Amino acid sequence: xREEINRIEEDETEKNLRELCIKxxxxxxxxxxxxxxxxxxxxxxxxxxxxxxxxxxxxLLEKTGQHTAAMRHFRAALALNPSYRPANYNLEQYGQxxxxxxxxxxxxxxxxx
Numbered sequence: 001x002r003e004e005i006n007r008i009e010e011d012e013t014e015k016n017l018r019e020l021c022i023k024x025x026x027x028x029x030x031x032x033x034x035x036x037x038x039x040x041x042x043x044x045x046x047x048x049x050x051x052x053x054x055x056x057x058x059x060l061l062e063k064t065g066q067h068t069a070a071m072r073h074f075r076a077a078l079a080l081n082p083s084y085r086p087a088n089y090n091l092e093q094y095g096q097x098x099x100x101x102x103x104x105x106x107x108x109x110x111x112x113x
Contacts, residue, residue, distance in 0.1 A: 017043075017052045021107030024056045028063055028106075036060050051081035052107060055090060059104050062094055070094060 020043050027036030037060055043053040058073035071094065077087035086105035093104065 013047065013050075017047065017050055018107060020052060021056065024060070025106045028059065033060055033064050049080060051077035051084040051087055054080065055084065055087040056106060058087070058090060058094075059106060062090075062104065067094065 020039065023039055024036045027033065027039065037057070040053050040057045040060060043050070044057070047053060054073045054077035058070040058077065061067075061070035061073060071091065074087045074091040074094070077084055078091065081087075086107055089105045
């Protein structure tokens with residue numbers, strides 16, 4: 001019984017984190033970085049061990065020109081989950097010296113930056 005409850009809670013958390021990625025992506029498309037930041041900060045408090053909020057905050061920081069802080073949050077996401085591909089991808093993309101054509105990964109979906 002307890003295993004079933006744990007599985008349901010994990011499924012709900014994963015669903016909420018996927019929805020978080022979608023919400024922040026929408027905020028970025030609208031250039032509404034303030035709302036995106038509020039959403040991410042709330043998620044960091046709600047899911048302190050999840051990589052997704054740190055990755056998303058890194059994306060928001062990059063989009064507002066705060067490169068050093070963004071890189072810290074991509075690394076924090078990887079520290080929480082070393083196999084979290086979006087943070088690894090973003091760290092590689094934003095760590096390069098290319099100026100144009102960068103892409104970011106919010107979660108399971110891709111977007112051109």
